[in-house]
Amino acid sequence: MLDKLNEIEKAALESLSSINDQTALDAWRIANVGRSSPLMQVFGGFGKLSKEEKPVVGAAANRVKVALESALEERAQAVKNAALAKSLEEEKLDVTLPGREVNIGRLHPSTQQLRRVLSILAEMGFQVYTSREVESDEMNFQMLNFAPHHPAREMQDSFYVEAEGREDNPILMRTHTSPGQIRAMREAVASNPQNPPPIRIALPGMCFRYEQITARSEIQFNQVEGLAVGKGITFADLKGTLTDFVRRMFGQDARVRFRASYFPFTEPSAEMDVECFVCGGKGCQVCKNSGWLEILGCGMVHPNVLQNGGYDPKIYSGFAWGMGPERQLMLRNKITDIRYFWGNDVRFLEQF
Amino acid sequence: MKLPISWLKDFIDLDGLTVEDIARKLTLAGLEVDEILYVGLPMPEYAASGMHSSEKHEFKTNGIAWDKEKIVVAEIREVKAHPNADKLTLLDLFDGQQEQVVLTGAPNIFHLKGAGKLEKPIKVAYAKEGSTLYDGHAEGQVLMTLKRAKIRGVDSYSMVCSEKELGITEESDGIIILDDDAPVGMPLADYIGDAVLDISILPNMARNANVIGIARELAALTGRELKTDNRPQTIDRPLSAVNGQSVNDLVEIEITNSELNPRFVVGLIRNVEIKPSPYQIQRRLKLAGVRAINNIVDATNYAMIELGEPLHAFDYDILKERAGDKKIKIITRTAQDGEELVTLDGVKRKLTAMNVLVCDEKGSLSLAGVMGGSESEVYDASKEVLDAIGVETKPGEMPQGKITSRGKSTVNVLLEGAAWNFINIRRTAKQHNLPSEASFRFSRGVHPALAETGVKRGLQYMAAWANGQIAPGLVDVYPLKPKDSVVDVTPKDVKRLLGIELTLEEISALLTRLEFKCEITNHHLQVTAPPHRMDIDEGVVGLADVLEEVARSYGFDKIPTTTMSDSLPPQKGNPIHEWEERLRDLLVAIGLQEVVTYRMTSPERESRVVTHNEYVRIANPIAPERSVLRQNLLASVLEVAEKNAKAESLAMFEVGSIFEPVKNDLPNEPRKLAMVMTGKRIASAWDVKDSPTFDFYDMKGRIELLLAGLRFTDILYAETESTYALHPGKSAEVKVNGQVVGVFGELHPLAKEKYEFGDAPVIVAEFDLEKLRALNPSYGIVPVSEFPPMYEDIAIILDESVAAATVEALIRQTGGKTVTDVRLFDVYRDEKIGAGKKSLAYSLTYQAEKTLTDAEAAAIRNKIVKRLENVVGAKLRS
Numbered sequence A: 001m002l003d004k005l006n007e008i009e010k011a012a013l014e015s016l017s018s019i020n021d022q023t024a025l026d027a028w029r030i031a032n033v034g035r036s037s038p039l040m041q042v043f044g045g046f047g048k049l050s051k052e053e054k055p056v057v058g059a060a061a062n063r064v065k066v067a068l069e070s071a072l073e074e075r076a077q078a079v080k081n082a083a084l085a086k087s088l089e090e091e092k093l094d095v096t097l098p099g100r101e102v103n104i105g106r107l108h109p110s111t112q113q114l115r116r117v118l119s120i121l122a123e124m125g126f127q128v129y130t131s132r133e134v135e136s137d138e139m140n141f142q143m144l145n146f147a148p149h150h151p152a153r154e155m156q157d158s159f160y161v162e163a164e165g166r167e168d169n170p171i172l173m174r175t176h177t178s179p180g181q182i183r184a185m186r187e188a189v190a191s192n193p194q195n196p197p198p199i200r201i202a203l204p205g206m207c208f209r210y211e212q213i214t215a216r217s218e219i220q221f222n223q224v225e226g227l228a229v230g231k232g233i234t235f236a237d238l239k240g241t242l243t244d245f246v247r248r249m250f251g252q253d254a255r256v257r258f259r260a261s262y263f264p265f266t267e268p269s270a271e272m273d274v275e276c277f278v279c280g281g282k283g284c285q286v287c288k289n290s291g292w293l294e295i296l297g298c299g300m301v302h303p304n305v306l307q308n309g310g311y312d313p314k315i316y317s318g319f320a321w322g323m324g325p326e327r328q329l330m331l332r333n334k335i336t337d338i339r340y341f342w343g344n345d346v347r348f349l350e351q352f
Numbered sequence B: 001m002k003l004p005i006s007w008l009k010d011f012i013d014l015d016g017l018t019v020e021d022i023a024r025k026l027t028l029a030g031l032e033v034d035e036i037l038y039v040g041l042p043m044p045e046y047a048a049s050g051m052h053s054s055e056k057h058e059f060k061t062n063g064i065a066w067d068k069e070k071i072v073v074a075e076i077r078e079v080k081a082h083p084n085a086d087k088l089t090l091l092d093l094f095d096g097q098q099e100q101v102v103l104t105g106a107p108n109i110f111h112l113k114g115a116g117k118l119e120k121p122i123k124v125a126y127a128k129e130g131s132t133l134y135d136g137h138a139e140g141q142v143l144m145t146l147k148r149a150k151i152r153g154v155d156s157y158s159m160v161c162s163e164k165e166l167g168i169t170e171e172s173d174g175i176i177i178l179d180d181d182a183p184v185g186m187p188l189a190d191y192i193g194d195a196v197l198d199i200s201i202l203p204n205m206a207r208n209a210n211v212i213g214i215a216r217e218l219a220a221l222t223g224r225e226l227k228t229d230n231r232p233q234t235i236d237r238p239l240s241a242v243n244g245q246s247v248n249d250l251v252e253i254e255i256t257n258s259e260l261n262p263r264f265v266v267g268l269i270r271n272v273e274i275k276p277s278p279y280q281i282q283r284r285l286k287l288a289g290v291r292a293i294n295n296i297v298d299a300t301n302y303a304m305i306e307l308g309e310p311l312h313a314f315d316y317d318i319l320k321e322r323a324g325d326k327k328i329k330i331i332t333r334t335a336q337d338g339e340e341l342v343t344l345d346g347v348k349r350k351l352t353a354m355n356v357l358v359c360d361e362k363g364s365l366s367l368a369g370v371m372g373g374s375e376s377e378v379y380d381a382s383k384e385v386l387d388a389i390g391v392e393t394k395p396g397e398m399p400q401g402k403i404t405s406r407g408k409s410t411v412n413v414l415l416e417g418a419a420w421n422f423i424n425i426r427r428t429a430k431q432h433n434l435p436s437e438a439s440f441r442f443s444r445g446v447h448p449a450l451a452e453t454g455v456k457r458g459l460q461y462m463a464a465w466a467n468g469q470i471a472p473g474l475v476d477v478y479p480l481k482p483k484d485s486v487v488d489v490t491p492k493d494v495k496r497l498l499g500i501e502l503t504l505e506e507i508s509a510l511l512t513r514l515e516f517k518c519e520i521t522n523h524h525l526q527v528t529a530p531p532h533r534m535d536i537d538e539g540v541v542g543l544a545d546v547l548e549e550v551a552r553s554y555g556f557d558k559i560p561t562t563t564m565s566d567s568l569p570p571q572k573g574n575p576i577h578e579w580e581e582r583l584r585d586l587l588v589a590i591g592l593q594e595v596v597t598y599r600m601t602s603p604e605r606e607s608r609v610v611t612h613n614e615y616v617r618i619a620n621p622i623a624p625e626r627s628v629l630r631q632n633l634l635a636s637v638l639e640v641a642e643k644n645a646k647a648e649s650l651a652m653f654e655v656g657s658i659f660e661p662v663k664n665d666l667p668n669e670p671r672k673l674a675m676v677m678t679g680k681r682i683a684s685a686w687d688v689k690d691s692p693t694f695d696f697y698d699m700k701g702r703i704e705l706l707l708a709g710l711r712f713t714d715i716l717y718a719e720t721e722s723t724y725a726l727h728p729g730k731s732a733e734v735k736v737n738g739q740v741v742g743v744f745g746e747l748h749p750l751a752k753e754k755y756e757f758g759d760a761p762v763i764v765a766e767f768d769l770e771k772l773r774a775l776n777p778s779y780g781i782v783p784v785s786e787f788p789p790m791y792e793d794i795a796i797i798l799d800e801s802v803a804a805a806t807v808e809a810l811i812r813q814t815g816g817k818t819v820t821d822v823r824l825f826d827v828y829r830d831e832k833i834g835a836g837k838k839s840l841a842y843s844l845t846y847q848a849e850k851t852l853t854d855a856e857a858a859a860i861r862n863k864i865v866k867r868l869e870n871v872v873g874a875k876l877r878s
């Protein structure tokens, strides 16, 4: 009987050694350790053995069973490893094929830039104030210290809206967001006429100028203005606040300078330049070889404007500044044609 | 304005300052230098070496430097014939060191050919071999270097230069003939080397649009002395004695409207000899962008550019002839409507009652402050062409009108200096489209004080350059003297508005530099504006005007940077803006590209999708297709989609205002959302072929997500009777909380034909954001159960006419809260089911706060099936 067991073991191990796939392994298991395998028949014939034979044969049969099972397990692992190695070898992708497209939406670049500007301003305490796009001459010009026929009006050629009986106060497309300054001041004064609260607002929105549409000029553009009104606000505060703002926009190392300028609604007025971030101030196409980029106009709110807003210029003072998100984008992204913005070609929009 | 540095130096000592230093100081003070044009002076290294320099550029720089060794003043001693060429001459020339023979074809010395040794040598600009100059024969400005060559058998190695070759003008004929006192041998750059600053003049800086104005600013900015009465050496010739009968005996003036004409001054000069001005004067005028005409006209222009007061020269004898026996009477008045005047450009102009005329008793002489009339102009018989005083003519271009010869050159000149109302001049210049050097200045405001100074200066120049004798006196009628503005300034004001601490004395010093009169009294500074300024007001505005000058004079760069010290206002935010930004984020998250379109469109464009009768109309549109304000946002987005129609897949939106007309008042500007989708659902790729196109349900799915994102739950979709051109069977309106807030669907095939779209349907949506924003969202969530849900599918057959929404509502209603999800996963039609029938298959989710048994689920299911049978006649599909 012991010889038989040895034979069984030998034959089984021999056939196992040549097996290379799972199906054959399964078949081997049934044939060699399955219910009707020769080994199991040995266990089945146990009853017929003598009392002395039983422990000897039993021990031997168990040894063979353990040996076969562990050999099977080992072989199974080897087969699995071989199969895995083979599949890893075979499943090779062309990693240079394009990735699968994901349909996503995007904000218009102007909206993206407006958000950048407004979020910095929000952190600085300037909250968004929006107002209408079609305005009266009174709000767009007169209240902002543009007298009728004043030369400064030529700086802002306007689109007029057809209306009758309004020769003194025609309707026009706003040329800047500044009418919102008057509206905001008046609302604040109405909220507390005895002691009007301080103002810190950002005025974003579309503005319109009578221009031919060319690579350099458009009939509409976004503007963001900032306005601070309060007691004891100085030109030095204007410089400090705007320097802070510009450094948050263009980097903490940005060099800036203030040039005297003119706007009817501020006095003193200034242009703020930032050192060209394209060439670092050495001079390039973007800065027209000046090393500086004109990025915003600013100034102390003109006494007439404060007065028109309901703030006494003898007590209150303030500053305002304005800038163009599209212009900022054009500088930063070297966009040479302003018509891209309202052209809305998806091949342009998708790049933002 | 174009400002030659040499001219500036007549009035201020600029030693130790480079051209760039000067430009920088002016730029920072609000006189922005757009460009520096070098005309002879050495250029900074970066500009000379082109774009590749590592040095910092500061100004746009152009022009040419004249080599001091190679380009010098020389004199021509004899003009000889060329042995082999008729049109060329050989010049015997002395360059200060040696004699040279120079070949030239210059026409303006040709007449001296063969005249022998010149009695008075001609001074010229002489360029030696190796000089770099502009090529006089090339188109535009092309640099070249003088090389030795043989021309028609004669050795040529140097040349006598023209203005074009030296970069003084862009075109020229003939060589430059310098003034007689030009020092032979001197480097030309030292003699007339220059640099021209091109300065932008802001509307409030009009007072500076002249040489003295700029010099005054520089004096204030550098603390140097301003020398207003200085005369350059070259023009400092003996003035003829003032003599003869006083002008007051010969001319009288009547001003009929002092608001329009606050002052009128005339002076007289006799026996002028009309000829070219000294070359130095011509050169400066040319660099300043004004043509040199003759000494009389040049004197008016020169004085104007120098001082800022436009002058007008009349031929005195013409006026005298017109007056006959009587004293000449000059009258200023407004024109009659329809009155005509031939201006000196030869154009007959129809005037209106707004225009102001300078007249005599016979009629009009000139359009005040804008342009002279042709009849009384100064006349140079040798040229037979009238001057074009003040007309902007390009260099080298002849004045527009040529007037018949009067035969006799002007001998006696009556010179006018006046003050005009700037608004009136502005409107007149605009009305007649006559921008001129004079109207440019008058329309921005010229102080009446300058009328007198201007006439005196003009007469002096005429006397110097035309050898005339100035008649004694001036006729000066000055009915409306502007009030001198007086402003009180304290150190407290300076601190409160500028944030700097200055003493009374310091403030006074800063303002005195700008010629303000300052008086310190009792902790106050009483400031009086100088008599060349019209831009200083009084009171609180005057204070701002003066503080601006304090700040500029002090230097913006020296003012510190501080943080605002007052309290912040309440931080209220802006809910409407924030809600719209949230909406944009949701739209982007569901895969739509934002677009921003023009507010201006045309009714025709909009009518492709919807028609409106009334529009907000633009009175001055730039083009017919931008003639009204949009009244439909969808039309705008459709237009953009159409332009992008070549893209395979488009999904875009815009959030913005439309404009609803209100008669003769400001329009309403309600906010809208429009969406357009068309093309393939997924763009083609190496593993994507034939993706289906967007349809109604793609849009609906996005709308569902959008409304869920805005936290709306009570949403209904129903058939629409929208006025939009939508497919009647593939469109719906959207109700939120019972209110219609939007409409969407497939563009009507006939409407689509009006656009250039591809084959794919175009799916559109528009929402009224005013309505949507006003609705109450519902917050809160459905709890997530810990017990296992059960899933079950049921399929039913029912009539086509039954809407899916009805079936789903019935299922939910009947199932109660245990049925937590109902998902339609199949819609099926075939013959077996029968015509007019459809099969709907739903996947139901049962969920309770315990583990449901099969029996409990089956009970609910049976209830649902029974209900569907009873209400909509559905049959369970086996």
Ligand SMILES: [Zn+2]
Binding pocket: A276, A277, A278, A279, A280, A281, A282, A283, A284, A285, A286, A287, A288, A289, A291, A292
């Ligand atoms: Zn640059």
